[in-house]
Amino acid sequence: MDIKKKTRELGGTAAGKAREAIGRTKEATGRARGDTELEHRGRAEKAMGKVKQAVEKGRHTLKH
Numbered sequence: 001m002d003i004k005k006k007t008r009e010l011g012g013t014a015a016g017k018a019r020e021a022i023g024r025t026k027e028a029t030g031r032a033r034g035d036t037e038l039e040h041r042g043r044a045e046k047a048m049g050k051v052k053q054a055v056e057k058g059r060h061t062l063k064h
Helices: 003-033 036-063
Strands: none
Touching: 003 036
């Protein structure tokens, strides 16, 4: 496998994991502060991270 291709695949997965982690942090902060808007934004961001990871996994599966 080409190293450039592998880096691109890992980049998408890493971005998804990072977004999920940021979402978890926002959700926890919102819950601790009683800020429901921040909590909901955190949940949404966490979900977007999971979706990005699933898409990248699907793309990887289809390529191989």
